[in-house]
Amino acid sequence: xxxxxxxxxxxxxxxxxxxxxxxxxxxxxxxxxxxxxxxxxxxxxxxxxxxxxxxxxxxxxxxxxxxxxxxxxxxxxxxxxxxxxxxxxxxxxxxxxxxxxxxxxxxxxxxxxxxxxxxxxxxxxxxxxxxxxxxxxxxxxxxxxxxxxxxxxxxxxxxxxxxxxxxxxxxxxxxxxxxxxxxxxxxxxxxxxxxxxxxxxxxxxxxxxxxxxxxxxxxxxxxxxxxxxxxxxxxxxxxxxxxxxxxxxxxxxxxxxxxxxxxx
Numbered sequence: 001x002x003x004x005x006x007x008x009x010x011x012x013x014x015x016x017x018x019x020x021x022x023x024x025x026x027x028x029x030x031x032x033x034x035x036x037x038x039x040x041x042x043x044x045x046x047x048x049x050x051x052x053x054x055x056x057x058x059x060x061x062x063x064x065x066x067x068x069x070x071x072x073x074x075x076x077x078x079x080x081x082x083x084x085x086x087x088x089x090x091x092x093x094x095x096x097x098x099x100x101x102x103x104x105x106x107x108x109x110x111x112x113x114x115x116x117x118x119x120x121x122x123x124x125x126x127x128x129x130x131x132x133x134x135x136x137x138x139x140x141x142x143x144x145x146x147x148x149x150x151x152x153x154x155x156x157x158x159x160x161x162x163x164x165x166x167x168x169x170x171x172x173x174x175x176x177x178x179x180x181x182x183x184x185x186x187x188x189x190x191x192x193x194x195x196x197x198x199x200x201x202x203x204x205x206x207x208x209x210x211x212x213x214x215x216x217x218x219x220x221x222x223x224x225x226x227x228x229x230x231x232x233x234x235x236x237x238x239x240x241x242x243x244x245x246x247x248x249x250x251x252x253x254x255x256x257x258x259x260x261x262x263x264x
Contacts, residue, residue: 019079022100027074034071037185038175044195044228045076049163053124056080056195057153058167059146059225060133064183065172072167072193073131080131081123083116083152104130117155124160134221138178140249141242146226148243154217161205163198164221168228179254192232199224
């Protein structure tokens with residue numbers, strides 16, 4: 001089977017079953033406009049597994065980056081299923097499409113968060129790609145470097161013993177700045193994405209899922225992502241990652257709005 005045939009097959013089916021109609025609708029609505037308004041600099045697609053479930057873990061710089069992130073994975077032969085905050089799923093029309101497309105809502109900082117974890121584990125066990133952001137929210141680093149991660153990606157990976165593929169991105173922030181709403185589509189911006197080899201976690205597979213083990217795995221994941229972002233940006237990240245707790249910022253949400261700062 002050629003690479004083109006393999007990609008076509010993956011777009012039509014998931015483990016022998018057709019993709020949900022709403023998934024195909026979302027692709028139709030988003031892929032063509034994305035091709036029209038962006039340029040692409042992609043690499044590392046050979047690191048994306050061709051079979052079996054896995055986690056794709058990417059840095060998060062803007063509200064706009066899920067679309068180019070999904071575009072990168074989909075056109076690389078992977079049908080991504082996103083973990084997304086519940087607020088997006090409550091949006092009229094868009095939320096209905098996301099739910100019908102089998103995307104997974106996350107009730108952050110609540111007792112319902114375990115539901116998203118269970119759904120993600122089931123999806124990986126079913127052979128799906130779970131696409132997520134280990135930071136859990138937009139980075140608060142002043143220069144948009146990856147910040148300290150949450151442990152969700154690590155917990156999914158260690159529970160299922162699936163590969164974690166780090167993905168670095170740089171460019172979507174030129175379309176929409178962090179916590180902004182206005183789009184800047186012209187001139188066309190270049191979306192730079194790079195997938196790396198699986199994060200080495202095998203030595204942790206049989207360890208109890210303690211906070212220490214989850215933190216070790218999470219640090220490895222974010223370190224691999226940061227290395228890819230450094231390569232895309234052509235510069236080194238700060239020696240110490242930005243930590244919202246040390247900075248006294250809320251763990252989630254628009255901290256600028258919370259502090260009464262203007263957006264942008």
